[in-house]
Amino acid sequence: MTKINAYLKKYVPLVSFLGEVLGKNTEVTLHDITSIDKSVVAIANGQVSGRNIGAPATNLVLKVLKDGKYNNKDYLTNYKGISSSGKTLKSSTYFIKDDNNEIVGMLCINMNLDRFKEFKDFLDEFINIEENNLKEEEVERFDNSVEEVAVESMEEIIKNIGIPPERMSKEEKVMVVKKLYESGVFLLKGTVTETALKLKTSEATIYRYLNKIKKEGSES
Numbered sequence: 629m630t631k632i633n634a635y636l637k638k639y640v641p642l643v644s645f646l647g648e649v650l651g652k653n654t655e656v657t658l659h660d661i662t663s664i665d666k667s668v669v670a671i672a673n674g675q676v677s678g679r680n681i682g683a684p685a686t687n688l689v690l691k692v693l694k695d696g697k698y699n700n701k702d703y704l705t706n707y708k709g710i711s712s713s714g715k716t717l718k719s720s721t722y723f724i725k726d727d728n729n730e731i732v733g734m735l736c737i738n739m740n741l742d743r744f745k746e747f748k749d750f751l752d753e754f755i756n757i758e759e760n761n762l763k764e765e766e767v768e769r770f771d772n773s774v775e776e777v778a779v780e781s782m783e784e785i786i787k788n789i790g791i792p793p794e795r796m797s798k799e800e801k802v803m804v805v806k807k808l809y810e811s812g813v814f815l816l817k818g819t820v821t822e823t824a825l826k827l828k829t830s831e832a833t834i835y836r837y838l839n840k841i842k843k844e845g846s847e848s
Contacts, residue, residue, distance in 0.1 A: 631663075631669075632660055632669040632670075633660045633662050633663075633669075633732060633733065635724075635726055635732050635733070636658060636660055636669065636724065636732065636733045639658050639670070639724065639733065639735060640658065640669075640670045642656075642735070643656045643657070643658050643670040643671065643672050643735070644656075644670075644672055646672065646737070647672020647673050648672070650673075650739075651673075652673050652675075652676075653673070653676065653739065653740045653742075653743065654673060654676065654737060654738070654739045654740070655671065655672065655673045655674060655675075655676035655677050655679075655717075655736075655737070655738040655739075655740075656671070656672040656673065656735070656736070656737055656738075657670070657671045657672075657674075657677075657679070657735070657736040657737075657738070658670040658671070658733060658734075658735055658736075659685060659689055659733055659734040659735075659736065660732075660733050661685065661689065661693060661731060661732060661733060661734065662732065664684065664685040664689065664690070664693070664815055664816060665684050665685075665774055665816055665817050666682045666683070666684060667683070667684060667685040667689060668680070668681055668682060668683040668684075669681060671683075676711065676715075676717065676738055676739075676740045677709070677711045677712060677717065677738055677770035678711055678712035678713055678770065679712070679770055679771075683770075683771070683773075684771065684773065684774045684777055684816060685777070685815075685816070686768050686769060686770055686771070686777070687768060687769050687777060687780070687781055687811065687812075687813070688707075688721070688768035689734060690777075690811060690812030690813060690815055690816070691811060691812050692723075692731065692734075693731075693812055693815060694810070694811065694812030694815070695812075698723060698731070699729070699730075699731065701723065702722070702723055703720065703721060703722045703723060704720065704721045704723075705720040705721075706718060706719075706720060707719055707720070707768065708768070709738050709768040709769070709770060710768070710769050710770065711738075711740075711770050712770055712771060712776075715740060715742060716741060716745075717738045717739060717740060717741070717770075718738070718739040718741050719736065719737065719738045719739070719768055720736070720737045721734050721735070721736045721737075722734065722735040722736075738770070774816045774817060774818050774819070775818065775822055777813065777816060778808075778813055778816065778818070778819045778822040778823065779822060779826065781808060781811055781813045782804065782808065782813075782822070782823060782826045782827075783826075785804050785807045785808065786804060786826075789803065789804065793826060793827045793828050794828055796827070801827050801829065801837070802837050802840070802841070804823075804827060805823065805827075805834060805837040805838060805841065806837075806841050808823060809838060809841055809842075814838065820834050820835065820838075
């Protein structure tokens with residue numbers, strides 16, 4: 629077992645227990661958020677998302693750390709997840725807190741609904757019921773490396789802007805960096821390098837953008 633925050637050790641057997649109870653189509657994951665680059669410290673049925681122990685924090689984990697708005701919540705349920713192979717998952721997260729009510733870890737359950745969807749599609753066709761989608765409070769992406777987390781986030785932001793990096797103005801590139809900063813992606817090591825490559829600029833330029841964004845944030 630990989631090195632883990634002492635406070636979370638008691639949850640490791642629970643991961644295996646829930647994995648066996650819920651079955652092979654449900655992944656159970658324990659995140660140690662004190663080590664976000666390798667936050668997955670225990671996992672059962674990892675084939676569901678395609679991850680293993682040592683996988684980095686997801687975009688949702690980073691958002692929780694960056695926003696702080698989840699500190700007063702105990703859990704987040706029934707949101708949409710996307711596996712590394714593109715499968716849709718039904719996901720829920722329980723926030724593990726220390727004695728100071730600070731989030732130190734997360735216990736996540738991710739269900740592969742493919743078989744349920746196939747059966748539902750059959751029933752819908754048979755009795756002509758309109759399909760209802762899962763509630764989409766958040767879309768969480770499960771990646772195998774820090775680079776994948778950063779690139780996925782950048783591609784989503786660039787897609788929304790609608791301008792390829794080589795045609796972006798300085799202001800538009802600053803906008804991309806700001807959105808990435810707000811998403812918490814820069815908490816991961818190596819993100820500045822990946823961002824510079826994606827935006828076709830230098831790491832020094834990305835650091836300048838970040839300093840400008842942080843300064844503006846402190847003045848507002």
